[in-house]
Amino acid sequence: MARIDVNRSGEMEMFVRVVELGGFSPAARAARMTPSAVSKLIARLEARLGARLLNRSTRQLQLTPEGCAFYERATRVLADLEDAERAAGMGEAAVGRVRINTSASYATHILAPLLPEFLASHPGITLDIVQTDAVVDLLAERMDVAIRAGPLKSSSLVARKLGETPLVIVAAPAYLERRGEPLSIADLENHDRLGFGYARSVDGWTLREQGKTTIVPVSGRVQASDGEGVRQLALSGVGLARLAGFTVRDDIAAGRLVPVLDHLQTGDKETFHAVYVGQGGPLPSRVRALLDFLARHGRVS
Structure with a gap:
């Protein structure tokens, strides 16, 4: 230069x-x-x-x-x-690379199916997708957009809500045949509860029984680094898992996973946001194009 x-x-x-x-x-x-x-x-x-x-x-x-x-x-x-x-x-066409940080679950079940339509609509944009459930520093990691689940901490990031999804406890039929179906909080003591290998806002499963709310600690022999990994473990019959509803909806419909303890659920939902650096000022057209597309098509439920 x-x-x-x-x-x-x-x-x-x-x-x-x-x-x-x-x-x-x-x-x-x-x-x-x-x-x-x-x-x-x-x-x-x-x-x-x-x-x-x-x-x-x-x-x-x-x-x-x-x-x-x-x-x-x-x-x-x-x-x-x-x-x-x-x-x-050359007009207002969005051009350039957009770096996205997203959970493996959102990338697999929401983002990937939408990519053909987005790329066809924006031929000048290239995407660099980094998958992790851990919260990263957008500035340090040179990320344009991050998809984050759960409550947002106060920061300089701007957020656009992408919807919310219920949390569901599921297990594979083979696991339930082998270990039995839990019907109460006490029953969970005899079950492997699959966990995550990173810190979460609530370290346990929030359940309500006989009017009392209890946070049940995750105590299993296996944990994974992201929600999609936990889902695969549940599908393999390794244990019970509490996952975002949109990630297991097809598995439940197909009988690959079975919801359990629905009567003890508190109605907790996990909120998803697309976040980016800034304070509401002008955005590069390439980033704005992706955010607008996700707000229309990339919502969770």
Whole structure:
């Protein structure tokens, strides 16, 4: 890339490049500049802003809190500039890569079946899908959108609700034939309750019996890193599982899984959101296209 002019957008672009490439030297090589010139440019930016953006050491650079905030806003500004240039030169077609972080369950049962329609409608967009049930830092992981289940913590993320789904306790017929069907909370002591290998907002199954609400701890010999893994374990007859309704609806209809303890359920539902970095400001058209599509077609129930 040619040398970046010293102006506000150029300073932002160089700062973002330093952060994303991990240092002055790789950023300088990419921009065909010297490391000292890049260092001076960043120092001039910090002086103009009156804030330190990077803590420098001999081995690495570390973003300060002010640097994190500036990086977040700078990436949005640069994306908006890119969108504006595209719109002027080739219309409002959404173009570019969108990185999505999503649970394996949502990816399997909701997102994957919708992809042919989305990709056909937006030929200029490419998708990079990362599947994990663990909550990731969108900024640190360079994610554009994340699909998250459960209550949202207060943060700088903006959320669009994608619906909610009931939680269902299920087991494979073969497991119930072997171990018997639980009819009460006490019966669960004799059953393997499949768990998750990561922290959850409620560590257990909330059930109500004789007017009393109890959180039953998950206590089984096997756990998995995501909901789809737990579903596969349940299908294999390893134990009981409490899963989002939309992930097991077809299994129940086909008789592969059987709901149990419905009479003890509290009506708990799991809410899904599409979240992204920002405070409601303009979004890149590629991200906005995906969010609008998911709001229309990617809802859970």
